[in-house]
Every structure is written in C-alpha cells, then in structure tokens.
Amino acid sequence: MAQDRFRPFETTLPLDQAQTILRHATDGADDGEIYVERRKSEALSFDDGRLRSASYDASEGFGLRAVRGEVAGYAHSTEVSIPALRRASETARLAVQEGGGTLAVAPKPTNKRLYSEDDPIESATFAVKIETLREIDAFTRDLDSRVVQVSASIAASLQEIEILRPDGVHVRDVRPMTRVNVSVIVERDGRRESGSAGGGGRVGLDGLIDPSYWQAQAREALRIALINLDAEPAPAGVMEVALGPGWPGILLHEAIGHGLEGDFNRKGSSAFAGLMGQQVAARGVTVVDDGTLHDRRGSITIDDEGTPSGRTVLIEDGILTGYMQDRQNARLMGVEPTGNGRRQSYAHKPMPRMTNTVMLGGNDNPADLVAEIKDGIWAVGFGGGQVDITNGKFVFSCTEAYRVRNGRIGAPVKGATLIGDGPSALMRIRGLGNDMALDPGMGTCGKEGQWVPVGVGQPTVLMDGLTVGGSTT
Secondary structure (H helix, E strand, O other): OOHHHHOOHHOOOOHHHHHHHHHHHHHOOOOOEEEEEEEHHHHHHHEEEEEEEEEEEEEEEEEEEEOOEEEEEEEEEEEOHHHHHHHHHHHHHOOOOOOOOOOOOOOOOOOOOOOOOOHHHHHHHHHHHHHHHHHHHHHHHHHOOOOOEEEEEEEEEEEEEEEEEOOOOEOOOOOOOEEEEEEEEEEEOOEEEEHHHEEOOOOOOOOOOHHHHHHHHHHHHHHHHHHHHHEEEEOEEEEEEEOOOOOOHHHHHHHHHHEEEHHHHHHHOOOOOOOOEOOOOOOOOEEEEEEEOOOOOOOOOOOOOOOEEOOEEEEEEEEEEEEEEEHHHHHHHHHOOOEEEOOOOOOOEEEOOOOOOEEOOOOOOOHHHHHHEEEEEEEEEEEEEEEOOOOOOEEEEEEEEEEEEEEEEEEEEEEOOEEEHHHHHHHOEEEEEEEEEEOOOOEEEEHHHHHHHHEEEOOOEEEEEEEEOOOOO
C-alpha cells in the first residue's frame, strides 16, 4: 500500500490549478473546501457451511463546497479532473451569490495519529479469510448440539481523504476499518432463538481473525441464543431499569446524543435547545463525545472539514455544557468547531455528527445497583430503536434482559422494549457504576440519509420510572 498512496493534488488535480478554482468558487464566501476521497472495501459472508457472498468495492470522487451564511452550495463528481472541478465550482458558487462573507480561519493542524495507515484488506489473504470463516462455522457448531445455523462475516475497508481549503491549508487522513461478526441460531423442542456477537475498529484484521478473538465471539453469540431459549415474556409497565455497561450506551447515543448536535440546537428543533448552562441530567452524570480514542470505530484524526477531532464535554455533573459542532454551525452560533463535521462520502456535505459518545463512570458497585431494584429489569443488550429529536422520545428493543424482583435477578425476558424520552431519562438516573466500558466496535449512525461509523460507552446505569413495553400477562 505504501507505494500506492492517494495523492490527487499531485496527479489528477494539480494543486495550483485546484487552488485557483476553489478560490473562485469561494470568493466572498464564509467557508469552503475541496474534499477528495478514495475508498475500497471487502466483505465476506459465510452461511450454512459455505461461502454465501464475497464482494469488493472501490470508489473515488470529490466534493466542492462553498458556504455563505446558512446556505451551502455543494457539487460532487466521480470524475476527479480539472474540467470536472471547474464545473463543480460554478455550481457551488451559486450559494455565494453577491458574496460579502469573510473567510473563516482555517483549522489548526495536528500531528496526532489515532490509527495505522496500513491497508486492513491486505492484512490477511483472501484464502486465510475464507479458511477463518470455515473454522468459525465448524467451531461454533461443535460448541452445542442445539446449534442449527451459523453465520459469520469478515469486513475491511480503507478510506483515504484529502482536503484543500481556499487559504491553501491542505490536510489528509487515512482511515482503516475492520469487523468480524458471528451469529448463531439454536433450537430446542421446536423453539428457535438467535444470538450474535462481534466487533472491530480502526485496526488490522490480524487480531480479529486470531482464534482467541473469534472463538470468544462465537461463545458469546451462543450464550445469548441459549439465554433466549429460556426467556419468558417481558413484563409491561413503569418500572426501575438497570442498563448494562458498554453497548447499551446506544440508547444514550440515540435518545440524547443526536439532541446535542449543533444544527438541531441552532435551529431550535432539539429538546435541549436553549438549555445551555442548565441542569439537564441527574447530578453526577457526565457525557462526552471523544473522537480521539485510539483505534476506536468512531475515532477520526481529523473530521471531514479538516478540524482535528476532540473531546467535547456535553454534560458535566448534570449541567449542559456543550454541543457537537461542525464549522458552519459553530460559526453561526458564535462558538468554536469541535471536530464533529462528518460526511458519509465525497457525495455528501458535512454536518455535525457524533464520534464516540460516552457517559463516564461513577463510584457505585454495579451489583449493588441491580440489587436496589425492587421491581424492574436489567437490560444488558440492545437491538434497534427509534427516537424523535424534537422531544427526545425513544423506543428501544432489548436483545438480552432479565427480570429483577427485590434485588434478585430472575429469568431472562424476551420482547422487552424501553420507552421514554431522553431529557426525562437523564434526570431519573440514580446510580452510576464504576464499570464504564466501550462497545465492542459495531455502531453505525444514520442522519439525513448519511451513515457514519460511531462508538458508544457507559457504565451500569440505574434509572427510575422507565416504561417497559412487553406482555401484560
């Protein structure tokens, strides 16, 4: 890979010509850039004892943006050439109109590297990947006679970007991504249940395809499936809920995180709009968005506008202290960008997005928190969910949860959903465990049709008064 680095401003877009075109497009604008991207990805899926699919994709293109006030002109193309750049310039220029803007100060440079630039696709041969999938399948089936189906997948990608600004600032980033996943279906007396486990991050495949890693994922997927075989219908009603550490932070991400993105608050459409400096969570609750964690799925050395990623404290000891900002919204709100300007690809304009959103741990023993529950559930794993940004209302389904009565953990429950709203849920937190953990590396976040990798994390959290949707029988 070292001999094939992506250098578009040395080859197809000569730097001096690209700079001249960009300056024309942004003359009189507040901001703008050329964003050039090359991406390749590979995915292999093994199902029912054989290779079900193998895909490889490669793409390349650029986007040119000119920003004036609240308006952004954006044009993109898969043709990375000077003629295509000129055409894009004329389109993006329409947003500037008569001009009158003052070009924003460029992002400060950074020498920090949060992940390797090595190509993760090349970190293992195609044959090794297929053989690993076969071994995962055979190993998982041998774990338990009740296993009737195994699915396993290996995915890797490499994204290379370069960003050029009108003032001549020129930055680049190379972003690897990998993931291994195992899913299993078990059957007993005609009842089938499933479980899955896996993870990854901005790392090579070496560690993920090592037997010590994928065997642990296979055992975890089987454990969840077998637990679900014994699960009883979930209760329904308002009750106490303890959320497990790590991946259950996805509820924090969806129900609270999106509401703390700058654009929603600037427009007044977030449930947290206008509450800066006010108490929005129980005392002791601190929430941060941290894109600087090494090798994590949501981490970025620089965001997609060239701003170095940062650690943004959103809520501190229950008080709202910050929002996640891209450059445009930060300028319009009179604050500094936080390194959260993200886009799915060159074909998309940036917007404020989360990176790794985490609730920090407290001082409570997790077991003691669960033991405090008089009548409720302990939710350890989550699946999909929905949230309304304007009021923070959410609905989330649990993939692993247990009934708790008088502090005793009882049978697993199936079909439990958690219903509530983010602002109220934050205020009802009454205990934070000392076991803060990050998710295993599997989050992908959607917003306005764009998808980006993210991370979540939290400790065990004890909450009062959440509505649990389930069975009334």
